Amino acid sequence: MSGDNIFSGLKVVDLASFIAGPAAAVMLGDFGADVVKVEPPHGDTWRIGYKVPPEPAADDNYPWHLNNRNKRGLALDLKSPEAKSVLRKLVEWADVLIVNTPHPARKKLELEYDDVKAWNPRLIYADVTGFGEAGPDAHLPGFDITAYWGRSGLLSLTRDAGASPTLPVSGSGDHATAVVIFSAIVTGLYRRERTGQGSYVSTSLLASGVWAAGVMVQAALAGGTFYPQHDRRKPASATFNVYRASDDKWFLIVMTPDKWAALTTAIGRPELATDPRFADPAKQNAHVVELAAILDDVFAGKPFAHWAKAFDAATVPFGVVSDPADVILDPQLTANNIVVPLEGAGGKLTSTVSSPIEVHGVAKQPAHRAPELGEHNEEILREIGFDAAQIAAFAERQVIAGRRRSAAA
DSSP states (O other), rough: OOOTTTTTOEEEEOOOOOOOOHHHHHHHHHTTTTTEEEEEETTOOOGGGGGGGTOOSSSHHHHHHHHHHTEEEEETTTSSSTTTHHHHHHHOSSSEEEOOOOOOHHHHHTTTHHHGGOOOTTTTEEEEEEEEESSTTTTTTIIIIIIIIITSSHHSSSTTTTOOOOOOOTTEEEEEEEEHHHHHHHHHHHHHHHOOOEEEEEHHHHHHHHHHHHHHHHHTTOOOOOOOOOOOOOOSOEEEEEEETTTEEEEEEEOGGGGGGHHHHHHHHHGGGOOOSSSSSSHHHHHHHHHHHHHHHHHTSOOOOHHHHHHHHHTEEEEEEEOOOHHTHHHHHTTTTEEEESSOTTTOOOOEESSSOOOOTTTOEEEEEEOTTTTHHHHHHHHOOOHHHHHHHHTTTSSSSOOOOOOOO
16 A cells, blocks of 8 residues: 555454445545455345345446445454454454444444443544434434435425425435544544544434435524425526426526526527516516426427536536436546546446545545455454464354455465
8 A cells, every 4th residue: 555645554444334334434445544344254235235126237246346445354253252352353453443233233242332442542433323322213223215314304305396205316325424424533533643542433324414404404493484395397496496408408507696697698588687577586586487487498499518508608507417327427527536447346347436535646545346255354364463273263163254365365
């Protein structure tokens, strides 16, 4: 690993499963941390995520590589009494431990912060839960759709009038929460630099979701009066709305009042700027259904490329509604290292999504495939102090499982 990387020399043990915790570990690894992914002998359940509807079907295990790239793999049965000696050495070795095991199970495994902090007082113990560590529902298992989206209010807000709640984008709440726990870890590391002390840092899918919905939740705290659910034919504002071009591309315009004349000129309808019905924002809102219908008809007459050029020339803010097939062709992604090459995955999977943080002047680690189950068992166990005989005994008694690869391999 390059010494130029910010987290070069930082040791991370990722005991978390599914997405949020492991994705935070990926972010640390992107900047040079040495990340050990610890899985049960049967593997992290997310290994089969690409086979479970409604995840898109593919020959390559794309979600596994996305959330576990640049890690070494250790398959360890934490329920085995002998695993405790391995866990202790891992904690002593680590700077950061990431955990998302439900607290009742964590207590049985003696994996709570109070159980491990004596082994390494400088440890940053990062805890991701569904609904928080306290309260009547702290024990509930949490997924991003239930905790981040449903419980936070986001799912009720992201639908049009008359429509039922729908399934959000898979993993979107998890990835947002990964950024939060990454931030908590970095904050804990900064505190350690100042005090020499480790920290117990945490977040939850619920807290992250409420933060994402913070404007609306804060409005509710202030007793705000909410507009009805969005209806694009009767929007709160016709100039803050979604429209469809003649080639079936949907797009948004987000316009401030001072851009009204520029918009009318850009769409070839300058007379609308002086139309008494639409002369100012108050009148536009009073006649919002009429104005939305006019704009619907205008925008349906030309393809999106025409409107994009017109809006750009008039400096009217707009945005296309892209589907994933469009997104991966967007030149902004490669120009800004949002999508980067992925080494070693094989098959069609040659690129991956980079983490969203850039530190200018510091190159991220090249993205390398995620580990096979137990791929680095022997290498890791030797590194933390076990000899060949002990490792062989662990394998024989199924304390470790999966593929074993020697340090020399």
